[in-house]
Amino acid sequence: GGVGKTTVAKYVFTTNFRRFEGSSFLANIQDISQQPDGLIRLQKQLLYDLTGKKSKIQDTDEGIIKIRDAICFKRVLVILDDIDQQEQIHAIIGMKNWFCPGSKIIITTKNSCLLKVQEIQKVHEVREMGNDESLELFSWHSFGEDHPADDYMELSKRVVKHCGGLPLALQVLGTSLRGKNIDVWKSALDKLEAIPASQVIKKLKFGYDSLKDDHDKNLFLDIACF
Ligand SMILES: Nc1ncnc2c1ncn2[C@@H]1O[C@H](COP(=O)(O)OP(=O)(O)OP(=O)(O)O)[C@@H](O)[C@H]1O
Ligand SMILES: [Mg+2]
Known part of the structure; x- marks a missing residue:
């Protein structure tokens, strides 16, 4: 998802x-x-x-x-x-x-x-985003620009690594961290990096619908890291 x-x-x-x-x-x-x-x-x-x-x-x-x-x-x-x-x-x-x-x-x-039924003429697989595109989308959500603020470049790359190229994950994590200071980013990353990336993505797949409003999106870090 x-x-x-x-x-x-x-x-x-x-x-x-x-x-x-x-x-x-x-x-x-x-x-x-x-x-x-x-x-x-x-x-x-x-x-x-x-x-x-x-x-x-x-x-x-x-x-x-x-x-x-x-x-x-x-x-x-x-x-x-x-x-x-x-x-x-x-x-x-x-x-x-x-x-x-x-x-x-x-x-x-x-x-x-x-x-896989013969009636289907053409199948198109929607693929995950690559690294550059992921960082760009994440930056739009967290900084309102196509790239991270200078001090946040390394931290942003580390967060993006955990998103598995999923736009939903990039959006949710980006908006959760928007406007937060470096310490908050670091502690969020510590939590994120303590669990396998695959688990973060699994939670998102599972919880997609409950994450649709902003309140829930902001709670996502806690949900993903409990
Ligand atoms: N190419 C993209 N650029 C920017 N944002 C995107 C892009 N694709 C998806 N998103 C954002 O990611 C989120 C999830 O996308 P979407 O709802 O299309 O996924 P989905 O594959 O239909 O998920 P599900 O399987 O749960 O129905 C949406 O908030 C959407 O705005
Ligand atoms: Mg959908």
Whole structure:
């Protein structure tokens, strides 16, 4: 988690949706589909995005029929963000061959095994950031610039080492340390370096959703280092 899949998908969506006759970005499917009537809510959103009308849907089968009618004559761009089960794809959008030629369906998932079906035409792996890019992103969050302040260069490099090239980790650690004095940085680093980097990243993967607001982000160092 936190490598940037949703960010890439959103970028692709916002830069391309105008070229289609209809478009929909369904975010956080893993979370929403676990809620009561979650799949139906996703179908309703998809229908609303594509038709501009609110639809009544009793169950997912009825939803699929309505979706089929909405997609079969329009070129659409549909993004399914964060799928965690194969069934979700069919439950939300039905069959691939219902889509009008020229339509695009983009799926993001943490689990690449889900993409090993023949219907998937192209797989793109979102990779971790390299060292330079990591330091730059970290600096934007901690200093508001593309490089660390002079006195903080070595300390910044040490923090970045612990982020495993994950934008989420760079962002969370960067914002936590922003405006803090050297002593705070050093003690945070002592804590960080006392535990394996892999564990910090694991905590982030696990705790991503709970880290979305600033308060939690500021608490991250404590969480990661308890
Ligand atoms: N290329 C990037 N440049 C700057 N910030 C980025 C970049 N990619 C991701 N981020 C930031 O990192 C955080 C996590 O990114 P994102 O939500 O896209 O990850 P994800 O792979 O979808 O995670 P998850 O698997 O938990 O859904 C976000 O706050 C996002 O703004
Ligand atoms: Mg995501």
